[in-house]
Amino acid sequence: MKKNEKLNKWLWKWHFIAGLISLPFIIILSITGGIYLFKTDYETPRQKHIKEVTVQGDPISLEKQWQIANHNTTKKLNSITIPTHLNQATEFISGRFGGKSSLFINPYSGTVSGQIIGKETDMFKIRKLHGELLMGKFGTKIVELIASWMVVLILSGLYIWWPSRKWDLKGFFIPRIHQGKRTLFRDIHAIAGFWISGLLILILAGGFPWTDVFGDNFKKVQQITNTGYPTSWEGRQLQSSQNKERLTLDDMVTKANALHLPGVVTLHFPKGPKGVFSVSNQNPSDIKSQKKIHFDQYSGKQILSNDWQDVGVLMRGRIWVMAFHQGEFGFWNWVLMLCTAVALTLMSISALISYVLRKRKGTWGVPKVPEAFKIGYGVMIIVVILALVFPLFGISLLILLAIEYIKKLNKQRKTSLSI
Numbered sequence: 001m002k003k004n005e006k007l008n009k010w011l012w013k014w015h016f017i018a019g020l021i022s023l024p025f026i027i028i029l030s031i032t033g034g035i036y037l038f039k040t041d042y043e044t045p046r047q048k049h050i051k052e053v054t055v056q057g058d059p060i061s062l063e064k065q066w067q068i069a070n071h072n073t074t075k076k077l078n079s080i081t082i083p084t085h086l087n088q089a090t091e092f093i094s095g096r097f098g099g100k101s102s103l104f105i106n107p108y109s110g111t112v113s114g115q116i117i118g119k120e121t122d123m124f125k126i127r128k129l130h131g132e133l134l135m136g137k138f139g140t141k142i143v144e145l146i147a148s149w150m151v152v153l154i155l156s157g158l159y160i161w162w163p164s165r166k167w168d169l170k171g172f173f174i175p176r177i178h179q180g181k182r183t184l185f186r187d188i189h190a191i192a193g194f195w196i197s198g199l200l201i202l203i204l205a206g207g208f209p210w211t212d213v214f215g216d217n218f219k220k221v222q223q224i225t226n227t228g229y230p231t232s233w234e235g236r237q238l239q240s241s242q243n244k245e246r247l248t249l250d251d252m253v254t255k256a257n258a259l260h261l262p263g264v265v266t267l268h269f270p271k272g273p274k275g276v277f278s279v280s281n282q283n284p285s286d287i288k289s290q291k292k293i294h295f296d297q298y299s300g301k302q303i304l305s306n307d308w309q310d311v312g313v314l315m316r317g318r319i320w321v322m323a324f325h326q327g328e329f330g331f332w333n334w335v336l337m338l339c340t341a342v343a344l345t346l347m348s349i350s351a352l353i354s355y356v357l358r359k360r361k362g363t364w365g366v367p368k369v370p371e372a373f374k375i376g377y378g379v380m381i382i383v384v385i386l387a388l389v390f391p392l393f394g395i396s397l398l399i400l401l402a403i404e405y406i407k408k409l410n411k412q413r414k415t416s417l418s419i
Contacts, residue, residue, distance in 0.1 A: 009368070011159055012156075016366060026344065042122070057108060073103050082253055089106055102116045131210060144208075209318050227314035232306060264281065270297045277294070285328070
């Protein structure tokens with residue numbers, strides 16, 4: 001592939017500008033993302049006294065535990081995590097996602113062993129820093145903007161990295177360590193970027209569904225194309241036949257255990273007298289085993305069952321990349337995400353060091369582009385597609401182009417006044 005040198009300079013200029021603005025944020029995102037991978041390792045020993053109990057004879061009924069939990073919380077409980085070990089405290093859950101909190105009941109003494117409120121944990125703060133820079137909705141949009149530009153940085157960086165003449169291991173695949181600090185740090189940045197570029201695209205794909213603008217647009221596409229969860233998944237339109245007493249929680253847990261679902265199994269409580277019991281499982285190591293099964297709360301009869309085959313293709317892809325993003329597919333995935341986070345941090349820091357070593361005093365060091373250069377239709381089409389897919393990137397690009405245009409007009413005005 002023969003490179004267009006003028007296009008290379010143009011891409012280098014915009015890669016440089018975008019990188020200079022984005023790198024501080026990218027460093028924060030890579031470090032916080034790497035830290036969040038240790039969530040389980042960090043929280044497990046700190047929450048052990050809440051989640052684990054001493055086995056003392058026979059446990060009291062789950063129905064009784066539910067009553068105790070309801071008496072000890074002001075929030076409405078919506079589900080229970082089905083226990084799998086004798087020394088496990090029973091977890092009753094209220095709220096969802098970021099608003100989730102769990103109340104744990106000792107199944108032997110009937111006392112509250114503790115409560116875990118998601119928003120009050122250290123790792124929740126790390127997640128908020130990673131996802132919204134602790135700035136709420138505004139911060140979420142900044143993160144989305146940076147992630148959008150990261151896609152552009154990766155694509156433009158690959159073109160800039162691509163050798164214009166002959167291939168050589170040194171400088172393209174191995175850093176040159178004997179040609180000065182600037183060359184060394186430039187090579188670390190470029191080579192690390194090349195090796196993790198594909199992974200970064202995949203990781204970014206797993207992060208975009210959480211964003212505001214892209215995420216909302218993606219959900220709308222799912223709705224229009226009917227490629228999300230089936231409408232029956234949550235069981236909102238299902239009703240129980242109210243003709244006898246409701247099944248006890250113990251009866252429903254027995255039915256749930258009989259399903260032999262892999263992973264963490266949750267029993268969702270009925271919403272009102274006509275609602276249904278629902279059983280679901282979370283098993284990131286094998287997402288195809290995911291199911292949601294609904295039961296009549298009075299007769300215990302199975303009303304409807306949905307599994308992975310009922311989930312639309314866009315939602316399947318979304319679930320997969322989001323799980324990959326969080327390193328949930330096992331140890332190999334966790335190590336891969338950690339190595340990528342470390343590499344991205346080193347790559348970003350090396351880029352900043354290379355810039356400082358390169359920059360002349362009194363200037364920003366922005367690369368020059370030949371005035372006669374005009375981008376081709378192919379590049380324009382790619383930029384337009386990226387702007388449509390990532391609207392915040394498109395808006396920011398228009399702002400940057402407007403600034404460039406104003407600077408050009410000012411330069412032409414000063415030139416005409418000096419004549």
